[in-house]
Amino acid sequence: MSDIIQLLPDHVANQIAAGEVVQRPASVVKELMENAIDANATTIKLIIKDAGKTLVQVIDNGSGMSVTDARLSFERHATSKIRSAEDLFQLHTKGFRGEALASIAAIAHVELKTKQEQDEVGTQIVIEGSEVVSQDVIVTPKGTSIAVKNLFFNIPARRNFLKSNQVETRHIIDEFHRVALAHPNIQFLMYHNGSEVFNLPESNYRQRIVNIFGAKTNEKLVPVNEETEVVKISGFVGKPEYAKKTRGEQYFFVNDRFIKSAYLNHAITSAFDGLLKDSTHASYFLNLKVNPKTIDINIHPTKTEIKFDDEHTLYAILRASVKHSLGQFNIAPVLDFERDSNLDTPYSYKDVNNPNTPKIEVDRSFNPFQEKQFAGKQTTAFKRQTPANWDSLYVGLESKSTQEQQDFSSIQFESEDQTASIFKDDSQVETKQTTFQLQNKYVISTIKSGILVIDQHRAHQRVLYEDFLQHITVKESMSQQLLFPVQLHFSTQEIEIIRQVKQDLEHTGFQFSNISKDNIEISGVPISVPESEVSVILEQLINDIQNEVPDSNFSSTDLLAKSMAKSLAVKTGQSLTVMEQEHLVNSLFGCKEPNMSPTNKTTFITLSVDELEKKFI
Incomplete structure (x- = not known):
């Protein structure tokens, strides 16, 4: 039997290694930026186009590479970071595997420009799919510039697995944040499709x-x-x-x-x-x-x-x-429940002398009942004068009261006829309850064939989803004005997401009075949205857009309606009144697709009488 095991060609091995090293454009950003940091760069510039699918370029002012190092850096397992196995446990640098550039070059078009400070000219190397196309001497500033173009050009299946530009951009920004936060002593700049996204100067943490x-x-x-x-x-x-x-x-x-x-x-x-x-x-x-x-x-x-x-x-x-x-920093509660921090003596007053007690002079010989002499007249304090004819005030009251009692005894009152009504009052009508709530999670209703069990959270999601979708599509919705506008603060990336869906949010009833670099001011909200839930809705919406941006089959309108419905739907564990339960049931079966929630989960199940009878066999 002939031998069947053989060594893989280098370009095939590099493509296999790229499967681990390069998962998406953000992986290329991470590897190139970490190499720039290891080169002792003080300024690192990241340029991307089309979420990194067309171009990922990292420019640094680091130490640069010689001609030999530039060529050798694209070979497998070539690294300047370690010499022996013991060095793996003394790592003070980022990259050490020596596979990053080789893997990237195997699945993209790579252009490297580098120059050391002591050299007069630099080196330019162009590689396409692990093959060196050209190597020239060029004039370039000190440092290294690596441009990775057309990622996964020779692996179309991997390229098809990439998400939308918005998702891939979010992953790139996440990697940029991680590297920038770890190194506040380095200046970082980021550009996407020609516009500046971040300009982070050298600073403290x-x-x-x-x-x-x-x-x-x-x-x-x-x-x-x-x-x-x-x-x-x-x-x-x-x-x-x-x-x-x-x-x-x-x-x-x-x-x-x-x-x-x-x-x-x-x-x-x-x-x-x-x-x-x-x-x-x-x-x-x-x-x-x-x-x-x-x-x-x-x-x-x-x-x-x-x-x-x-x-x-x-x-x-x-x-x-x-x-x-x-x-x-007085964030956690203290155990002294009697202590009031407002009564503590401020530090600026702790050495101040106590204020002098005011002196009060009192005439201890004063007697209010003592007769006093004023201008030759003698008066007695608090002495009342009793009128001489006081008994004349009560003359005739006794005879008058007796006469009034006799007059009222002869009065007759007219009584209304008591007539029985053939209709019962609303208060006397016994309402028949048709729905019940189980474990504050399910709404149970009876139907002709058996029992209907509804998941209240999923059902309400479906009702709200179709309601919001209709408002956004028709572009007509009611909005309630806020007496005091709500101000919310977000990061630059989150503000940009709000700008993208601003028009659709306005169709649902939101009204924005101002959107600045890191601040949003909302002056109106949809009628069904309480003011306290506005920040929760927008945070959930931003998170959904970042993680679940729809593909070409779905629109941002659909995602917006799903996100708002998920935020506002009644939660599991929330108690509902009988009227709310009935309204939920009626609204659910008024929907176009009552069987499934917006996330394609079952909203209700039915138990027929036959199925119930089988349980008792």
Whole structure:
């Protein structure tokens, strides 16, 4: 039998490696920006077109590469970061695998321009699908510029799996945020389709957070600082009153590398125990500095998961640090229920002398009943004069009252005839209840063939969905004006999403009086929307658009109606009156598609009499 095992060609191996390294354009952004950081760049510029599908370009002013290094950087397992296996446990850099550029070059058109400071000219290399097309000497500034064009041009199946431009742009911005937050000492710029999205100057950590998420974020942050032998913790957590429905603003950095850790996230959640509302998540931006020997980075293809040697100790320290910060800045409640902080003496008055007690002079010999002499006249205080003819006031009252009693005894009152009505009053009519609520989740109604069981949350979603969809389509809806406009603060990225769906929101009844860089002012809301739910609806809408942007088969109108219906529908566990139950049932069966919710889940089931009888056999 002939041999069947053979070595793969380099371009095929690179394409296979690209399946792990490059999942979407955001993966290319991450790898190129981390390489720029490792090159000691102080300014990094990211340029993307068509959500990275057409172009991803990273320009830095780092150390650059020589001619040999530039050519060798596109070979597999070529890296300047490690020399031996022991170096894997002493990592202080980002990239170390040596597969990033080789994998990217295997599935895209790559153009590299680089120059070291001491060289007079630089190097330009053009690669298409792992094949070097050209290598020239060019004039270029110090640093490196890598342009990745036409991603997945030779793998059309992978390209078809990419999401819409809006989703891919969100993933790119997420990666940009992660890298920029980890390195506030570096200036970052981002351009998308020719327009500037971010311009983050070199700053401290707090300013970097504010520059990314908006000026209003500054008042939401509570500093966390703790240094132990195991870990050094620094950063910020968000105040409980600003907790969001989504998990967007949650960042862990270990040795300046972004990670995801459900275990450490639970430590933060337990520190906020009792301070957060239901279904809300606290924000945090925490940096953890640990000994590189105590962690293993090389356990996940994207390096977003890290294995710690002593997770339990780290969990306890992190939880205690956050809890201490919340208590130190009077965020957490105190145990002294009798103490009123408003009565505390201010620090500026603690050394001030007590005020002098005013002197009160009292005439202790004063007697109000003593006779006094005024201008030759003698008077007695509080002496009343009794009239001499006081008894004449009551003459004739006795005889008059007797006469009135005799007069009233002869009066007769006319009584109305009592007639029985053949119709009962509304109060006497017994209303027959046709619906019942089970476990505050299901509405049960009787039908001719048996029993109808309705999921109240899904049913109400269907009713609201069709209602909103009709309003948006017809472009006619009722709006109630607010006495005081509602002001909401969002990040730059979230404001841009609101701008995109502003017209559709106005068709549902929302009215916007002002939309600025990080602030939205709403002067009118739909009639069915309470003012307190406005922020919840918009947060849910932004999250849905970021994660579930419709493909070409669906419109943004459909997504908007689904998102608003999900936010406003009655929740499981909410008690409904008999009238509300009947209205929900009637409204559901007035819909065009009562069987399914907007998310294609069953809204009701029927149990026939035969099925019930089988249960008793």
